[in-house]
Amino acid sequence: MHIEPGLISPEKMLLAYAAATTAGATTVKFALDAIKERGALSLVARSAMTTAAVFAFFEVLPHYPVGVSEVHLILGTTLLLIFGAVPAAIGLILGLLAQGLFFAHFDLPQYAANITTLLVPLFAIKLVADRIIPRDTAYVDISYVQALKLSATYQGGVVLWVAFWALYGQGFGAENMASVASFGGAYMLVVLAEPLIDLAVLAGAKTMRGLGKTGLVTPRLFA
Secondary structure, X not given: OOOOOOOOOOOOHHHHHHHHHHHHHHHHHHHHHHHHHHOHHHHHHHHHHHHHHHHHHHHOOOOEEEOOEEEOOXXXXXXXXXXXXXXXXXXXXXXXXXXXXXXXXXXXXXXXXXXXXXXXXXXXXXXXXXXXXOOOOOXXXXXXXXXXXXXXXXXXXXXXXXXXXXXXXXXXXXXXXXXXXXXXHHXXXXXXXHHHHHHHHHHHHHOOHHXXXXXXXXXXXXX
């Protein structure tokens, strides 16, 4: 999901800055709500874990270039279901920044576009989760179909944002369109794997229900 260097010219990057600022402000608003819900210490602890996880996802898990970007196993739905939307958002922000600072300096000029690509779909799956998962159903008890809907929403959102940045930056030429299509097709394969990973992680969480009292996971995980 990394936008390739040079895909968006500096003058066009202003839109990415505005979009990232809006996404960041939304994260701050949700963070204040999360602090009221479970306290600042819980938010900091969960955010530290998601940051470490995101950094590992980008640097350790397999990833490969396809078309206009790279295919990563981001596991955005897993982060949301285990830690909550706000810690997941903060983890994506800081994890991607750490990767750029320490390992991929060439990605820093595209940071605003890349972080928008990750955050907006995350907020979308939070809305979808609230809609399709009944309030009396804990996240550890969701079905494969529910996990698939969340994964499809997140990964589909990532693909749409990458396509937008590519077309916005390089136009609708045949070569660029083909690169966008090849990236989208490859990324949709992640949709098949991520729900299985989500359910495996949630199954493991079922054996550790004591975590629900520690503040290290989202209240919805067990409640």
